[in-house]
Amino acid sequence: MKAVICDRYGPPDVLWLRDIARPVPGPGQVRIEIHATTVNRSDCAYRQGTPPYARLFTGLFRPRRRILGTELAGVVEAVGPAVTEYKVGDQVFGINAWRFGAHAQFVCMPESAPLAPMPAGLSFPEAAAVCDGVILALMCLRPADVRKGRSILVYGASGSIGTAAVQLSRYFGADVTAVCNTKNLETVRSLGADQVIDYTREDFTGNGQTYDVIFDAVGKHSFRRCQGSLNRGGIYLATDQLQNLVLALWTSRVGDKKVVFPIPPRYTKQDVLFLRQLIEAGQYRAVIDRCYPLDEVVEATRYVETEQKTGNVVLTVG
Numbered sequence: 001m002k003a004v005i006c007d008r009y010g011p012p013d014v015l016w017l018r019d020i021a022r023p024v025p026g027p028g029q030v031r032i033e034i035h036a037t038t039v040n041r042s043d044c045a046y047r048q049g050t051p052p053y054a055r056l057f058t059g060l061f062r063p064r065r066r067i068l069g070t071e072l073a074g075v076v077e078a079v080g081p082a083v084t085e086y087k088v089g090d091q092v093f094g095i096n097a098w099r100f101g102a103h104a105q106f107v108c109m110p111e112s113a114p115l116a117p118m119p120a121g122l123s124f125p126e127a128a129a130v131c132d133g134v135i136l137a138l139m140c141l142r143p144a145d146v147r148k149g150r151s152i153l154v155y156g157a158s159g160s161i162g163t164a165a166v167q168l169s170r171y172f173g174a175d176v177t178a179v180c181n182t183k184n185l186e187t188v189r190s191l192g193a194d195q196v197i198d199y200t201r202e203d204f205t206g207n208g209q210t211y212d213v214i215f216d217a218v219g220k221h222s223f224r225r226c227q228g229s230l231n232r233g234g235i236y237l238a239t240d241q242l243q244n245l246v247l248a249l250w251t252s253r254v255g256d257k258k259v260v261f262p263i264p265p266r267y268t269k270q271d272v273l274f275l276r277q278l279i280e281a282g283q284y285r286a287v288i289d290r291c292y293p294l295d296e297v298v299e300a301t302r303y304v305e306t307e308q309k310t311g312n313v314v315l316t317v318g
Helices: 041-048 052-058 124-128 131-144 160-171 182-190 223-229 243-251 269-280 294-304
Strands: 002-005 016-019 029-039 071-079 091-095 106-110 115-117 151-155 175-180 195-198 211-216 230-238 258-260 288-293 312-316
Touching: 002 294, 016 294, 029 041, 029 124, 029 294, 041 052, 041 294, 071 124, 091 124, 091 131, 091 269, 115 269, 124 288, 124 312, 131 160, 131 211, 131 230, 131 258, 131 269, 151 160, 160 175, 160 182, 175 182, 182 195, 211 223, 223 230, 223 243, 230 243, 243 258, 288 294, 294 312
Parallel strands: 151 175, 151 211, 175 195, 211 230, 230 258, 288 312
Antiparallel strands: 002 016, 029 071, 029 106, 029 312, 071 091, 091 115
């Protein structure tokens, strides 16, 4: 099978396409013929080996996982012993977090993994482009009690996590303010944001407005900078920067404004099934910026690392 190999840390050019043996499903596993996957920030960070301390877990001198890619959509092509939930020919979508392996024509996953039947009417690229952003957004929104009667500002509202946070916050009934750049204002508004701020023209921390929750979906702000824009008892949701772990512990004991930094991420089948229900009910839609064939993974990765993508960047396979 064709697979994108990452056998050393470095820039996107270290990725290369080669033929390798097709994986064999073990007990309780299914082999999926992948039709679409994505390039996300987890893939980029793993390939770069950043931050440096992460190499204690990913491999000191070279990546332990040689095939990147976590999100996927495809067709069950073979099943291992004792598989009961899926059969050959089933269309599925999900995320192979921590194990990676989706930048290839085939991957094996446990049937108990964050994997579910594809939502009716969804294309493979759309199905591949939803799990990571939604699950990471849910992980933050749940402890912040985002619901009707509460206000939330999503900074970086046009990225993968940001577009998910806007749609989920709207679904939960909150008043949503989205912050993004000029080109994405209408896109974010179409996702359900009540107010939209163009960060190239206005700094939300200086406009006098306050919110119950501020969700930094791209790791570009700080709790210190956002404190004045939080209501009493407000919550700053962090998705990046290790210092936020320290702040989360400190603010849980001191002060009336809290930092929430839920790590490590937890990816569950229940969340994928919840997402499937939302999509089939018309409550959530995929946001795709660009699609590239698998053999253009280097170009796709370079584009992701411009940090200017809207929603997701998809790789089509096969």
